Amino acid sequence: MRRQWLATIAMAGLLGLAACGGGNQTPSGTQATGAAGGDSKKQVEVFSWWTGPGEADGLKAMREIFEKQNTQFTFFDAAVAGGSGDKAKALLKTKLDGNQPPDTFQGHAGAELQGYIKDGKLEPLNSLYDELKLKDVFPAQLIEQISVDGQIYSVPVNIHRSNVLWFNPAILKEAGLAGAPKSIDEFIAALEKVKATGKIPLSIGSEWTVAHLLENVMLGSMGTDAYNALFKPGGNWAGPEVTTALQKFAKIMEYAGDPQDDWQPAAKQVADGQAAFNIMGDWAYGYFHNPPDGGLGKASKTDFDWAPSPGTEGTYMWLSDSFTLPKGAKNRDGALAWLKVAASKEGQDAFNPKKGSIPARKDADTSLYTDYLADALKDWGGNKLAGSIQHGVSVSQPHLAAIGEAVGLFMGTKDVAGLQKALDDAAKANIQ
Amino acid sequence: MRRARTWLPGLLLVAPSIVAIGVFVYGMLGWNFRLAMTDKHTSRQQDEQFVGLENFIAIWDQPRWHLSVEHAIKFTVVFVVGALVLGWFLAFLMEKGIRGEGTFRTIYLFPMAVSFIATGIVWRWLMNSGQGERAVGLNRLFDAVGLPQWAWFRDQDWGMAAMAIPAVWQMSGYVMALFLAGFRGVPEELREAARVDGCTEWGVYRHVVLPLLRPVTLSALIILGHISLKVFDLIMAVSGKQIVTDVPAVFMWVTVFDSDDPAKGATIAAYIVLAVAIFVIPYLVWSVRKEKDR
Structure with a gap:
């Protein structure tokens, strides 16, 4: 009888230990990968919903430029499938609410992005804009749509x-x-x-x-x-x-x-x-x-x-996809390096012909955009805009x-x- | 001390699961009900106030809520009745001892092994609403054999009845297994006694077998009913978050993630729990009472 009793307690204790172990595993696991990344190459988590044909190819083209220019970082593609970002946005919301943001994420410029800005989830990018003189190359109305109170919060890559x-x-x-x-x-x-x-x-x-x-x-x-x-x-x-x-x-x-x-x-x-x-x-x-x-x-x-x-x-x-710098990004430098590629003429001209959109920059190489895209580029320059x-x-x-x-x-x-x-x-x- | 020896080991064994269920089921339920009674209508709001049952009443002003409740009822009726009738009928055929019973039983039970998501993706194609030369899936088949074609789940009035078909397909094998066990549980002596008394074969089922199957039917009803009232994955796989097939669980998801209204989402969740409780609690009371009788 006594032995049975002891065995029971031992079992219960073991179960308790197992439960605690299970609870601890996740956070320490995450830390481990973070630390391991710091030793050799730091990874940059880029969150988007570009998984379909065309869009994924465009992302890949931009990624190749990023990896060539930034050998100290590795690109981590955190794309979630689903048209118009349906499912991606639900996952992103849980990540942001849990203060575990990706290093940079895709968002539609305009009111949708302003939701994130008002929630205090994003860092302003004015210094990046000044450094790269981006105010001169993006259309003024587009900059207005990604700003709140004079602060600019994202880097637009394309116009649809x-x-x-x-x-x-x-x-x-x-x-x-x-x-x-x-x-x-x-x-x-x-x-x-x-x-x-x-x-x-x-x-x-x-x-x-x-x-x-x-x-x-x-x-x-x-x-x-x-x-x-x-x-x-x-x-x-x-x-x-x-x-x-x-x-x-x-x-x-x-x-x-x-x-x-x-x-x-x-x-x-x-x-x-x-x-x-x-x-x-x-x-x-x-x-x-x-x-x-x-x-x-x-x-x-x-x-x-x-x-x-x-x-x-x-x-x-119009509508525009843009990339952001979330507050508390684990690899802030990596995110900024990605934003520089996304803002560059080279990056946008690599991405957009594949994605089937026109670049947000005004100084793109027009010879790359043919057929429908040539029409779109012409209209974007002269038309009135509506959101x-x-x-x-x-x-x-x-x-x-x-x-x-x-x-x-x-x-x-x-x-x-x-x-x-x-x-x-x-x-x-x-x-x- | 001696007394403790009899109950303490058992309690220690189940304690971890009691704690886990207490926190993750009942604790979360309580948290959800508390949230439903506040005015936290955006997730960035910090100082929410207690508003009592205001949200529970306000939701009845929304046309979408009426529609999703109506859809849930239509779906539940078609799904539960369909799965019960089909499952009963399959079990009835099996019970007659047809050849290859084991094979058929496996075939009918197999859909249970598939997740609702996978079922939904296949049936989305089968129930494509294209007609005539654009028909695919079931409409193509119906066209070929001369049956009328239909918009299936995209029909504004009866779409939810179509939505229940994959669920019936998936769960009727399980109901069959339940009923088959029930049929086998009816002692042969009782049937023989009825036959000796001059009862017809139909009479044997009507007056002997069916009454004895009542507990099985009730269990099947509870299991199907609670699956049906909280259905989410099947709808998402077939139709996504479209209004034409909206149900409370999808409405809740959209409310929390797209509309960013935690209090309203919690209110819908609370209504789903209450609706399931209406099914489950009488069953629990009934089974506890029965165990006491024993």
Whole structure:
């Protein structure tokens, strides 16, 4: 009996020890790798959501430059898959809340980045900007979007365009259309004509692509100045201009095909000749144009063609990926070295042709950017600018979540007044 | 001292798990309920105030909450009834002693070994909403055999019923195993006695076997019900965070990570716990009472 008793206590003690051991393992493990890294080469953890074809190639090109210039550091790719950063941002939030930031992370310039700035998660980069004279090479409006109170918080690497109408020239011909529609009303008429041919007038993907469509219809219907005013304090989301835009949006949605899984299958319907139109950002160009394996290998101007989305000619609805310096980065010097590469002409010209975007710098080598990218580069220089909603320029993350919710509910109810009320409530709650 | 010898060793053995469960389950539950009763509506807010049940009431003003609750109910009804009926039917066939029973049993039980994420990814393709010449997956099959095609989980009204199909596929084998054990537990003598009394074969099931299966049915109902009310992974794999298939668990995730509203997220989590408790607590009471009777 006594022996049994002892054995039990011994067992319990062992279990307790094991539990403590288990608890200790994680932190000491992390420290060990940190220390080991310090001996030889310090690693730089770069967090992004560039894992897809094109974007991952671009990241790799920039990484090669970084490693050549900084032999004392090793690059650690902490990319998390998922379009538009869906899953990456959830993981990033837990890392930042736990004060275990990566050394540098990707964020959309604009209101999304300002969320991190207001939370006090980022270090200002003014000294880097002064050292490299970056204020002269980035457009002023872009710098304004990544600043709070005169402090600049990130290094933009690229510019994407949201307001692009992709279309299938053969279907347009079949429907008797001379070219891409220039206004929202022309667009609705064109959709009606395509419908008569039996093809899908407008392809859509999952719900976020419908929110993307909404920002384009609002911009096209309201005009650039009225659209931009929506996001300033006191922006009027309840007014008649928004009502008209939403009614047109509802009308356009009547011509939409079955929702596809994501933006790629929706874009593919245009390239495959099943659908006439698709409104998507210019990352679709890489998908259409790149050789099979990552892209569809289609010929531009014959299999697919593009124009500014209806009613938005002369306006560049932009978004930009940028890199940051989080407070408490373990390898601050390494992060700064990465930011210097990301800011450099060489780095941006290596990254962007592969990613299918144009560089944020004004002094890029234009010969590298051909076909669609040449058009984009030209328009970026001369157009008025508007900020994308879905891609974090004009609205913060919580505001965007509320807009996504309103659009999703609208797809079930088709209630324009309800949509406008939800958008108005979201703006009142989120724009101060 | 002598008395302590009888209970102390046992207590010491289970103490670590009691402590772990106390902290990581009940402690966290309590923390969640406390958070749900504050006004911490952004994560950067530090001085949250106690607001009682305000969040629990306010959420009923949100159209999305009504929709996600409605979706959860539709999903639960189709999933639980579907898995029970199909599982019962499979067990009934097995019980008749068909040839190759062991093989069939393994085949029906196999989907259990797959995670909901993997199931979801395959069924997302099977339930693609493309129709006619764009049809793939099930719609292609239905097209070929002349059945009507459907938008599946993207249908605004009955999408959640389609969403339950992969779950039924996955769990009905497990229900079959439960019922089969139940069937085997019915003594042959009872059936024979009924037959001797002139009962038809259907009558034997109706009046002898089914009543004896009641405890098994109840366990299956509880297990399926609580899986169903907190379903998250299957929905994320099939549809992602789209409103058309929104359920409370997905709503909670979006609320915490995208909308950055911890108090509201905790409120939704609390409602999920309460909904599961409605299933589980009566079952616990019932089983404790039954054990006392013994």
